[in-house]
Amino acid sequence: MVDRKNPKAYQTRRITFSACHRLHSPFLDDAENEKVYGKCNHINGHGHNYIVKVTLFGEIDPKTGMILNMTELKKYMEQAIMKPMDHKNLDKDVEYFKSRPSTTENLTVFIWTQMKDIMENPELLYEVEIYETENNIVRYRGE
Numbered sequence: 001m002v003d004r005k006n007p008k009a010y011q012t013r014r015i016t017f018s019a020c021h022r023l024h025s026p027f028l029d030d031a032e033n034e035k036v037y038g039k040c041n042h043i044n045g046h047g048h049n050y051i052v053k054v055t056l057f058g059e060i061d062p063k064t065g066m067i068l069n070m071t072e073l074k075k076y077m078e079q080a081i082m083k084p085m086d087h088k089n090l091d092k093d094v095e096y097f098k099s100r101p102s103t104t105e106n107l108t109v110f111i112w113t114q115m116k117d118i119m120e121n122p123e124l125l126y127e128v129e130i131y132e133t134e135n136n137i138v139r140y141r142g143e
């Protein structure tokens with residue numbers, strides 16, 4: 001069997017969190033907001049059970065057999081995702097969304113930035129994927 005030198009792999013951990021929000025842009029007036037976002041612009045807001053998958057890409061350490069201990073990744077995700085967003089009103093409780101709409105696209109960028117700030121080896125971060133609903137999915141890779 002060929003012994004591969006420094007093999008690399010992808011490692012993913014999944015979590016879920018619940019939050020409410022309203023799609024509303026500070027860059028649009030009320031009529032435009034209603035036209036663009038429709039029912040999702042309703043003043044009372046609505047909730048989601050978001051599923052987030054964070055993927056790392058890196059070398060498998062030959063001594064430990066891991067890219068990063070999943071326990072470490074879990075801690076980072078608790079800090080970057082659960083703490084600021086679980087059971088929160090995204091638009092009112094999260095500073096980042098006071099100046100931009102809480103779309104799933106913007107959520108991926110927020111989580112990416114949070115993870116980069118917290119991780120000891122941020123270069124391992126490869127992708128943040130969010131299922132807002134089972135049909136609405138956004139992926140972000142830092143571009």
Ligand SMILES: Nc1nc2c(c(=O)[nH]1)N=C([C@H](O)[C@H](O)COP(=O)(O)OP(=O)(O)OP(=O)(O)O)CN2
Nearest residue numbers: 023040046048102103104105106132133134135136
């Ligand atoms: N580009 C985006 N479009 C929309 C986003 C978004 O984040 N990015 N978000 C929404 C709403 O938040 C909304 O909650 C989506 O819900 P809904 O339309 O009910 O969800 P589904 O598509 O899963 O429902 P269907 O039953 O399949 O219609 C809207 N747009």
Ligand SMILES: [Zn+2]
Nearest residue numbers: 021040046048
């Ligand atoms: Zn929504």
